[in-house]
Amino acid sequence: MSLDDFRDHIIKDKKNYLFHSTLVNTNMQLVRKIHELSIVKRINDSLKFVPDLKKVCCSIIDTIKDEINVKFCSLMVIDNEKHCLTLKAYWSQSESKAIFYEGNSPHYEFKLDEGVAGKVAKEGKPILINDTSSDERFVCIPNNNQHIKSLLCMPLQAGEETVGVLNLSHENPNAFGKDEKHLLDMITNQIAIALKNVFLFQEMQAINRTLENRVQERTQKLEDMNNTLIQTRDQLIHSEKMAAIGTLAGGVAHEFNNLLCMIQGYAELALQKNDPQMSQKALNVVLSASERAKTIAKNLLSFSKRTESKRVAANICEAMEETLTLIERDIEKDNIVIVRKYEEMPEVIFDVSLIQQVFLNIIINARHAMNNSKGGTLSVNIYKTDADAVVEISDTGPGIKKELLQKIFEPFFTTKGVWGDDDVPGTGLGLSVSVGVVESHNGKLEVESVEGQGATFRIRLPLNVPADAEIACKPGVSDNKFLNTATRKANVLVVDDEDGIRELLSEMLKISGHVVTTAMSGQEAVSACKSNEFDIIFMDIMMPGMSGVESFKEMKLQNGKPKVVFITGLNFDDQNRLMDLEGAECIKKPFKLSEISNIMKRLLKA
Ligand SMILES: Nc1ncnc2c1ncn2[C@@H]1O[C@H](COP(=O)(O)OP(=O)(O)OP(=O)(O)O)[C@@H](O)[C@H]1O
Ligand SMILES: [Mg+2]
Structure with a gap:
């Protein structure tokens, strides 16, 4: 191999090596990313358990213990009412899965600003302790956390608000590095949002319950008020009825007086006269008067009854x-x-x-x-x-x-x-x-x-x-009409709008031989006086149109003649009307035969 060939070979080998090591690095980064993403996915999945706080917390803790090398991890939430951190879920090596803490014991409550977790909750910043034995922020609790050497405590923040903290610990020093911190930075926001959603849901449920209670209370109150209203309405109806009866009382008393007057008077006449025809008539009058009195009493009673x-x-x-x-x-x-x-x-x-x-x-x-x-x-x-x-x-x-x-x-x-x-x-x-x-x-x-x-x-x-x-409708009330028989002694005018009373008085006067003229109203009486000279006038006070008193004034009596006897129920009004009528006499209903003959004797003597 020439020198040139050898140099080329070396260069090629180096390139291969560089390429290989880049490939290995990239591959490792990809594995880490996939790991991170699988954790993010698992945390995301825990959101589906909202609103169940237990499931959400346990799913978070289980993900951390499975995916990160820890020996102990716990999740604490901030209780805004008590101003403290409360332990909700934890896992330690001795457990197979996360434990949820449902109780409310002060043993699991930590003051804000107390210990590492308290500080993180208060300040909203993470704390990483690589060796607890040389870090004074770590408070060692005998028989509890003395085996912990590394500690990573992360705030759980939903927006601006810190809702809790996540604690990771290990029995070796320097157990947590940049990677763990980076990973937790990624997932703590999601955890915080999951918890916040649970709390919001719980708040909503509480509001709903309060609303339901309020609606129930209101409904009950409305029912009570309605019952009171019904009672008050019934009382009102009854008192209105009573007031109406008060208004009726005067009229009914007057009516009864007239009826009693007829009953008593005709009974006396029948006894006095010993005339079968008169007795028959008297009994008829007594019967029909009693019948009418019975009807009135019955109506009044049924009306007043509650x-x-x-x-x-x-x-x-x-x-x-x-x-x-x-x-x-x-x-x-x-x-x-x-x-x-x-x-x-x-x-x-x-x-x-x-x-x-x-x-x-x-x-x-x-x-x-x-x-x-x-x-x-x-x-x-x-x-x-x-x-x-x-x-x-x-x-x-x-x-x-x-x-x-x-x-x-x-x-x-x-x-x-x-x-x-x-x-x-x-x-x-x-x-x-x-x-x-x-x-x-x-x-x-x-x-x-x-x-x-x-x-x-x-x-x-x-x-x-x-x-x-x-x-069929009830027929109207029938009138009573009576016959007169006459013998003369004094000339008397009887004025009353009530047929029965007028007739009775006439009969009573006729029995003593007086001559009787009758008038049904005040006006009739005034005109009768113009064409007749009466010795005595019996006159009802309460009559439609011209009253007895008005007719008395209209008659312009000369030297107190004829004498006038008012027939009255003697109620308060009658007394007032009679107060300043000079020379007038008065008989009260019901009157007796003896009273009529006495008053006649007295007036005829005078
Ligand atoms: N027929 C009517 N003609 C003229 N006004 C009337 C008539 N009926 C009722 N009113 C008027 O209506 C008002 C209310 O009547 P309502 O019967 O409720 O009470 P009231 O008669 O005044 O008192 P009470 O409680 O004693 O009946 C009366 O005050 C009156 O002014
Ligand atoms: Mg009224």
């Missing part, structure tokens, strides 16, 4: 009639004429007592409205449409201003009593309670009114009973 809501199939016309019996005399006294127009109605399902209360509230309002205009007409119209039974109650009062039309249904809205500018007391609850009652029957309460032209209230109740269940 009943559980009881819906039955009933006739709405009858319900209205029962309500009207309680109040019609009272209404008529206020110069209000009741006009009824009832269609034949099928039965409707409703709570009779509650719906009667609604009728009464509306009728009492109409009466108040018309009382201010000194009388009018109350029209009660009952009819059906395809879907509803309709009760229409109209008055000819002053009506309701347009801007108040919806307000009147609000609780406590009133134009009466201390709240309004009216003398009539009012709480402003009648209509709001009525709306509640009608709506609880799936019905509607409507109002129509033009100021100055009265008001119409319409109650609609759904018809839900077959049309063939029709029931």
Whole structure:
């Protein structure tokens, strides 16, 4: 081989060697990269265990112990409430796989800034200790970590926040180098994000639980409030009922007084006269008066009873009639004429007592409205449409201003009593309670009114009973008409709008031989006085149109003649009216035959 050939051979060999060693290096780097990537993949896989903290932590620790040469590794998380690091998972040579620590013992809690892990957690920077025996940052705990010689502690950072630390240790010094640190730099971010996701999920669950608890608490509170509301509404309905009964009481007492007066008077007449015809008539009067008293008492009782809501199939016309019996005399006294127009109605399902209360509230309002205009007409119209039974109650009062039309249904809205500018007391609850009652029957309460032209209230109740269940309406209340027989002694005028009382008094006077003329109203009495000379006038105080007192003043009596005897239920109003009427006498209902003859004797002597 020539020298040139030898030189060429050497050069070629060197090139081969360089090429080989580059190849070996590249290959080693590739193996390391593949290793790194497989670790990254395993750590990434642990993300799929979110939200299970145990699985996430154990998967991380198992990856580290499998892929990095360590003798012990642990994962600690920061507890922001307690301001400490808590051990969550670890592995040591004596274990086959990672152990999760579920407890809450202070033994596994470390203060931030205490020991190597505490410092890393606080400052967010890694610490590598190559030989613990010559590094004062390492605190040796007897029977625990004295075998550790190398320590690598990495912060786990999700963004700016440190969520925990990862500790790797070995019993040999200088066990961890650049490679391990580089590898851990790559994976700690992912670990931190996995942990952060778990914590966020746990927070969300806690918020959800709190929300669920709150919703449950709120629902319970709402239920309690609803129950209280139902109780209050029932109490309100009952007290409204009681208030309505208060309003009725005067009228009912007056009605009873009249009935008692007739019963007592005719019974006495029958005893006195010993006339079979008179006895027969007296018994008839007593019977029909007792019948009416019975109906009124029954209606009043059923109305005042606090009943559980009881819906039955009933006739709405009858319900209205029962309500009207309680109040019609009272209404008529206020110069209000009741006009009824009832269609034949099928039965409707409703709570009779509650719906009667609604009728009464509306009728009492109409009466108040018309009382201010000194009388009018109350029209009660009952009819059906395809879907509803309709009760229409109209008055000819002053009506309701347009801007108040919806307000009147609000609780406590009133134009009466201390709240309004009216003398009539009012709480402003009648209509709001009525709306509640009608709506609880799936019905509607409507109002129509033009100021100055009265008001119409319409109650609609759904018809839900077959049309063939029709029931005839109750006929109106019949009047009693009695006959007179006469013998003469004094010339007496009897004035009363109640047929029964007028007739009774006439009979009582006629029994003693007096000549009796009757008048049904104050006006009639005034004109009777113009064409007749009466010795004595018996006159009711409360009469529609001209009252007894007004008619007394109108008669312009000369020298106290004729004598006037007022017939009264003697309530507070009557007493006031009689206070300054000179020379007037007074008898109280119910009166007895003896009282009438005594007063006649006295007045005729004077
Ligand atoms: N028929 C009517 N005509 C004119 N105004 C009426 C009529 N009915 C009701 N109102 C008005 O509606 C208001 C509210 O009536 P609501 O029955 O609720 O209470 P109230 O009658 O004032 O008091 P209460 O609680 O004693 O019934 C009345 O104050 C009155 O101004
Ligand atoms: Mg009212």
